[in-house]
Amino acid sequence: MLCYLRFLTYASCVFGFSVYGQVDFTSSNLPILVIDTHGQAILDDPKITADLGIIDNGPGQRNNMSDAFHGYVGKIGIELRGSTSQDFPKKPYGLELRDDAGEGVSASLLGMPAEEDWALVATYNDKSLLRDALAYKLGRDLGRYAARTRFCELVMKKDVVIEGVPAKENVYMGIYMLTEKIKRDKNRVDISKLDPEEISGDDLTGGYILKIDKYTGDSGTGFSSQIAPPNRSGNQSISFQYEYPEHDEIVSEQRQYIQTFIRNFETTLNGSTYQDETNGYAKYIDVNSFVDFLIINELSKNVDGYRLSTFMYKDKDSNGGKMVMGPVWDFNLAFGNADYCQGAPVSGWMYNFNSVCGDDGFLIPFWWKRLLADPNFRERLSLRWAELRAGVFSTSSIHRYIDSVANVLDDEAVGRNFTKWPVLGVKIWPNFYVGATYQQEVDWLKDWVRQRTSWLDANMPSVVTAIGDEAREKSFSLSAYPNPFTSELTLEYTVRNPCQVTLELFNSLGQRVALIEQDHVTPGTHLAVFNPAGMGAGVYYFKAGTSQDHSTVIRRIIKRHD
Known part of the structure; x- marks a missing residue:
């Protein structure tokens, strides 16, 4: 023919x-x-x-x-x-x-x-x-x-x-x-296969992939959280969908197991002893994965973050067994591309979505504010952010990647795409910025990233109690000024009881670069002047501890070029 x-x-x-x-x-x-x-x-x-x-x-x-x-x-x-x-x-x-x-x-x-x-x-x-x-x-x-x-x-x-x-x-x-596509596979989400006959013992404990999302296509049924999302305006709830095994393949014993696991985690996280290192929320989740998930959703200010296209998975107990957040998915409305629910401004926290848009049909679980109320979680978040900003999340590194992709697409292919779909200079829902050219769109994205990372540098949680509770923190306080600084930094600390004070300075890689020890410190306010000779510009952390009650306080500081 x-x-x-x-x-x-x-x-x-x-x-x-x-x-x-x-x-x-x-x-x-x-x-x-x-x-x-x-x-x-x-x-x-x-x-x-x-x-x-x-x-x-x-x-x-x-x-x-x-x-x-x-x-x-x-x-x-x-x-x-x-x-x-x-x-x-x-x-x-x-x-x-x-x-x-x-x-x-x-x-x-x-x-x-x-x-x-x-x-x-x-x-x-x-x-x-x-x-x-x-x-x-x-x-x-x-x-x-x-x-x-x-x-x-x-x-x-x-x-x-x-x-x-x-x-x-x-x-x-x-x-x-x-x-x-997000899928269980040795080269994708690398967790154990879960067959229908695996309904008891360690076999039953993994692997599972769940997601929080809208129901579309053949997504089937799932289950709902028993704890309402904060700041809801109506009867909104958090729904979990079965991604693996799929809803029409997962058997009743497996449904019951993963539902019970999630409910036990949520009950513990919502309880009065949720910060307990042994029996608290950390018993159920890979805490570092939650830190990373928060960072990437806040860096991008993803308006869908935490509430849509949100994946999590759990392997068998013999392979760790804790719930891991991720993989990340669907960020086309992130990085300032949404004109609603404070998605575009470079300031603000997206985990506060419910406070801004509590009437939305899809809200954020209570998890994130509860985790951020834990000083240990905040410490991990602060240190991880500093580590990333010193390397792969530096503004220059992100800008280089954006430029590299734009160069691969090149003017020729981009020109064809926007001839076929002539949307440059036209507002398409929910664009906040509308550039007349492709290069303007790329340049705006880069500038948004620069401003967003700067805001996060200045607002990332910087005061935590790593050991002890808030009452202990009151017995020892620390401030550092000026911050940011260039040539000299003054540390001002107050103690209530006689003690030894240790002041340690760490770089963003977690390496200690300075140590100040002061013995026989009397109650009251004291000053220590730090001269950072040979110290490069960047983000650093002062960790101050006392021998009296073993409380620890951390301050994030920024060293600028001389």
Whole structure:
């Protein structure tokens, strides 16, 4: 059968979008994904069977529509994905690689580890095109799993008839981000497999993946928290969905186990002894993962953070067994891109979302404010932030990554994307900033990151009681001024009882760089002058302790260039 190929932009209700700008697409510096649905409509659920071919000639090589498929060629199941994003004309898709019999099959796509489930992210209302990629990169910089990503250009084939002869038209769809879907896998969420027959003992204790999110598609049923979210205006509750095992595969014993685990954790966290190191909340959760999850959601000021697209997982007790927050997911409205619920200003804490938008249908669990009331959690948060800011979360490091992605996308591919979807200079819900050019969008994002990190530097919790409670803290107080400082720092501390005072200075890597010990300190207020000779600019921590009641106080200080 003779087929004609025509290179033009075409739109149809079959694909669920309207006619936008036309693009004469023949080649790209990005990989090209070509999908043929054979005239079928792509639905939210179930997936339809289609064909996928990938043209990827390797780094630095040009990819032409006339080239043979060799990055991948085969069957896929494809469906619409996302919630609000489905309403945009540029649709996001979920992909499942399949064999000719329709069974799932794993394969490596664009150099990422082999798996069968993938997502094509449209980034329609993120005109920088890179907020999700940035968040996932920062997630990996935390030393945790976050989805790997590759940018590509997408073409859909449309069945047509030209002069009585069946033909295919190539429909240019724009720049997409191919990314791993969150899934239990040795290269993704690396937890134990949980089979239906594992219903007792250690077998029953993992692995599980849960999420807090909207119900879409075939997400099925889950269970609700027994503790209401704070500051709710109505009867809103927190709902957990079964991500793994899926809702139609998890058996009743497993449902009961993970529900009981979450409820025991929440009851403990909400109790009067929740800070107990042995039987408190830390018995149930990987505390450091909660610290990291908070940091990335606050750095990005993710308006969906903690309440939507929020994943957590638990392995078997024999493999640790504590609940881990993450992986991070869905940050297209983060980094100042939302004009509601204080999502755009560089100041403020997103964990206070309920206080700002308590009438929203999806609120934040009580967990985060409760954790931040614990001095030990605040100490971990402060030290972790300082460590990250000295390295992978430095403003310059984040800016370099943003520039590197923008350079990969380049003017040519970006130009095609915004010809197809002419949204530059147009407010698309819920944009706060509307740039006239792509470069303006990128520059604004970089400046927002600079201002946001500076605000966090100045407002990250800096006073904690590492040992003892708040009553003990009152028996010993410490202040440091001026802060920030350049040449000389004065430490002022007050003690109620005779004691020995130890003052230690740590850099952001946790290394001690100075020690001051003062014996036979009498009750009252005392001064110690610190001259930071040879000390580089950056964030430091003074840790002050007394021998009298073993209380410890930490102050964060900032050293500026001389």
